[in-house]
Structure formats: structure tokens, C-alpha cells
Amino acid sequence: MLVYALAVIAGYLIGSIASAVLVCKLLGKDDPRSEGSGNPGATNVLRLHGKQAAILTLLGDALKGFLPVFLLSHFGVPAVIIALTGLTAFIGHLYPVFFQFRGGKGVATFVGVLLGTYWLLGLCFIATWSLMALVFRYSSLSALVAAVLTPLYTFWLFPGLPFILVNSIMALLLLWRHRSNIKNLLSGTEDKIGADKN
Numbered sequence: 001m002l003v004y005a006l007a008v009i010a011g012y013l014i015g016s017i018a019s020a021v022l023v024c025k026l027l028g029k030d031d032p033r034s035e036g037s038g039n040p041g042a043t044n045v046l047r048l049h050g051k052q053a054a055i056l057t058l059l060g061d062a063l064k065g066f067l068p069v070f071l072l073s074h075f076g077v078p079a080v081i082i083a084l085t086g087l088t089a090f091i092g093h094l095y096p097v098f099f100q101f102r103g104g105k106g107v108a109t110f111v112g113v114l115l116g117t118y119w120l121l122g123l124c125f126i127a128t129w130s131l132m133a134l135v136f137r138y139s140s141l142s143a144l145v146a147a148v149l150t151p152l153y154t155f156w157l158f159p160g161l162p163f164i165l166v167n168s169i170m171a172l173l174l175l176w177r178h179r180s181n182i183k184n185l186l187s188g189t190e191d192k193i194g195a196d197k198n
Contacts, residue, residue, distance in 0.1 A: 004081045011068045011085035015092020015109060018099045019060025020045050023053055033102055041104035043139055058108050065089050065112025073116065083162035086113035090170050094177060105177040107143045110170055114150065117163060124153040137192040140181035147171040 020032050020040035029049045036044045042061065046054035069086045093109040095101040107129075115122030125146045132142035151168040175182075184190035 004077070007068070007072060007077065007081060008084050008088050012088035012092040013097070014064045014068055015089035016096035016098045016103075017060070017064055017092075018096050018103065019064070020057045020104065021099060023056045023060060024049060027053055027056075029053060033099075039104055040099070040102065042108055061093060061104065061108035062112035062115070064093065065109035065114075066116040067112075069113055069116030079160055080162040082117070083166040086117060087166045087169060089113060090173070094173060105143075106170070106174050107147075110147065110150075110174060113170065114167070118158045120157050121150070121153055121167075124157070125150055133193060137194070138185065138190055139193050140178055140190060141185055144175060144178055144182070147174045 018040050020042070024030065024032055024045065027049070032038075032040050032044050032048055036048050038044070042054045042058040045057045065086065068089050069082055072082045072085055090106055090109050090113055092103075094103045094106050096103045111122050111125050114125055128146040128149055129142040132145050133139060136142070148171060150171050151164060154164050154167045181190060
């Protein structure tokens, strides 16, 4: 039981590694928490510092969700521990202990957890996001729709109460973290993908 508890705690600590802050520091860029939307995520990094920094941030955020879940699933760990570790990694991204609990909105880390759980779940999220982004050109709306559908995808593709519950909780947390985007979408002030802000 102690090993399982440590795995869940380790998930949170890994999730707390703020990829955006570290990537920008390594590249000699300004802290994304102090500019733009103030969000340490790939979208804000893209707007502030370009594609290279954004891609590295995206990969880092996805990996910290993917690795804990993927590794545990190959060591015969009970499903509930795997699910909880994915959840704590996601929460670590939202509220990182190493960065004054100022984290991102969780999209890439959510995808990483889903890919580590079952690759097809992650693929469904990515496909939904991509389709919505292609049609509507809003990154936030795409993430919100994909998150809302994820519990249904989980029920359909990877049934199991721990994963359905945890993926539902992550979807709700993602919606909460996007509340400012929801407000902007409703008021028509949300930035579209590729919009010129100059």
C-alpha cells in the first residue's frame, strides 16, 4: 500500500514540473506567466515565443501525464492506482507545488494521461480537438468539447469505473480552468487560432 501511495504522490510531483516555465527559461525567453494570458501552457507560449517553444512545452506537458500512467500500467498495478496517479499528475499541472500553484489549463497533460491509459482514448481526444479546431478555429472550444466527450469515449472504449470517474473529474477541472475562455466565447471576444493580435 505504501508503494501505491508513493506512486500517486509521485504523479503529482511529476505533474508539478511546469514545462512552459522551464522551456522558456532554457531558451532565454520571458516567463509566460508574466505575459499574454499569464497561462503557462503551449497556447500562450506559442503566442509569445513561437512554435519551437510551444512544441517543446506541449511535449513536456503531455509526457508528464503519459509517463506515470504508462509505466504503472506495465507493472501490474491496480486500475484504481493507475487512474488516481493520472489524476494527480493532471492536478499537479494545474496546481504545481514547485511554481506557487500557478499552473496551466491542462489540455496537453490530459491528453498525455489518456494516451498512457489507452492510446485510442488519447486519439479520440486529439481527433475531436482537431475537427473542432478545423471547423470553428477556437483552441479553447476544441479542448472543451473534447473534454466533455472524453467520459463517453472512456465508457465506450475502456470501460472501468476508476477510469470513467477520473476522466470525468479531469474533464470538469479542465472546464473550470477554462472558465475565462468560456466567458470570452460567450461574449465573442475569444481569440481564434492564427488570429493576428497586432
